[in-house]
Amino acid sequence: MPAGRTHGAPRIDGETLLAFGTRLRAWYRRNxxxxxxxxxxxxYHILVSELMxxxxxxxxxxxxxxxxxxxFPTLEVLAxxxxxxxxxxxxGLGYYARARNLHKLSRAVVREGAAAWGDPPSNGRATLPPDAESLRRLPGVGPYTAGAVSSFAFERRAALVDTNVARLITRVFAPRLDARRARDQKRIWAITEATxxxxxxxxxxxxxxxxxxxxLVCTARVKRCGVCPLRRLCKTYQRRM
Ligand code: SF4
Structure with a gap:
C-alpha cells in the first residue's frame, strides 16, 4: 500500500490511512x-445548515x-x-453576516446559476454548483463550506476541515502542527485529503x-480516548501511554 501524499506534512503510510478511514466510518455508523x-x-438546505x-x-x-x-424553502424564495x-x-443565531451572505448568494445563483454552472436541473429550480471550486466563488463560501456542500449534497469526493476536524487530524497524525498557522493549515488539509x-x-x-x-469524542475540552475508535493509530494517545 503506497504512502499518502500529504504535501509537506508528516508522511503517513497507506495502511494507517486505510485503517483510519475504516475505523472512523464504522464508528460513525454505530454512533x-x-x-x-x-x-x-x-x-440549499445543506448550505443553510452548514452556515448556521x-x-x-x-x-x-x-x-x-x-x-x-x-x-424560505428554496433559493428562489430566499432571493x-x-x-x-x-x-x-x-x-437569535447571531453573526448576521452569514444571513446577508446567504441572501446575496441566493440572488447570484438565481440570476446567474444556470449560465455559470451549466444546464438548469430538470425540475427548473435554481441550485448550487456541485464542485468545491465553483462553490468557493459564491459569496460567504469558504473552503470548509465548499467541501461540506460538495460532499454532503452532491456526494463528491471533497475534503473539509473546520476547527473540529483540524483538532482531530492533528491529534491523530501530527500533534506538532498548529491549525492557527497558515502553513500548518495547508498541511492539515493535505492530510485530511489523503484520508x-x-x-x-x-x-x-x-x-x-x-x-x-x-x-462527541475528541473535543476541545476533553479527549475521550477510552471510547475512541482511533486510539491505536493516534499519536497523541501514544504519547500519553
Ligand atoms: S485517541 Fe484520544 S486524542 Fe486521539 S483522536 Fe481519539 S480521543 Fe482524540
Missing part, C-alpha cells in the same frame, strides 16, 4: 446522531433550521425576499464521521 440535515441531499452550524451549537441550530426553511426579512429570521476514501458516497460518511468524532 451518529440523527440530525435533520443528514437526511437530505438538497444543496458555524459558531452556533447543534441544539440551537435544531430550533432555527426547520423554521428558517419553512419561511425574492428582502434582506431585512432574512436577517430577522436569523435573529478520503475512493468514492463520493463513502466520502459523505467519512466527512460526517470526522465532524461527529470531533464533536
Amino acid at each position: 451518529a446522531r440523527d440530525l435533520p440535515w443528514r437526511a437530505t441531499r438538497d444543496p 452550524l458555524q459558531q452556533t451549537q447543534v441544539s440551537r441550530v435544531m430550533e432555527f433550521y426547520p423554521r428558517f426553511l419553512e419561511r 425574492a425576499a428582502r434582506e431585512t426579512h432574512v436577517v430577522a429570521a436569523w435573529e 478520503l476514501p475512493r468514492t463520493g458516497k463513502a466520502t459523505w460518511v467519512h466527512n460526517q464521521a470526522l465532524m461527529e468524532l470531533g464533536a
Whole structure:
C-alpha cells in the first residue's frame, strides 16, 4: 500500500490511512446522531445548515433550521425576499453576516446559476454548483463550506476541515502542527485529503464521521480516548501511554 501524499506534512503510510478511514466510518455508523440535515441531499438546505452550524451549537441550530426553511424553502424564495426579512429570521443565531451572505448568494445563483454552472436541473429550480471550486466563488463560501456542500449534497469526493476536524487530524497524525498557522493549515488539509476514501458516497460518511468524532469524542475540552475508535493509530494517545 503506497504512502499518502500529504504535501509537506508528516508522511503517513497507506495502511494507517486505510485503517483510519475504516475505523472512523464504522464508528460513525454505530454512533451518529440523527440530525435533520443528514437526511437530505438538497444543496440549499445543506448550505443553510452548514452556515448556521458555524459558531452556533447543534441544539440551537435544531430550533432555527426547520423554521428558517419553512419561511424560505428554496433559493428562489430566499432571493425574492428582502434582506431585512432574512436577517430577522436569523435573529437569535447571531453573526448576521452569514444571513446577508446567504441572501446575496441566493440572488447570484438565481440570476446567474444556470449560465455559470451549466444546464438548469430538470425540475427548473435554481441550485448550487456541485464542485468545491465553483462553490468557493459564491459569496460567504469558504473552503470548509465548499467541501461540506460538495460532499454532503452532491456526494463528491471533497475534503473539509473546520476547527473540529483540524483538532482531530492533528491529534491523530501530527500533534506538532498548529491549525492557527497558515502553513500548518495547508498541511492539515493535505492530510485530511489523503484520508478520503475512493468514492463520493463513502466520502459523505467519512466527512460526517470526522465532524461527529470531533464533536462527541475528541473535543476541545476533553479527549475521550477510552471510547475512541482511533486510539491505536493516534499519536497523541501514544504519547500519553
Ligand atoms: S485517541 Fe484520544 S486524542 Fe486521539 S483522536 Fe481519539 S480521543 Fe482524540
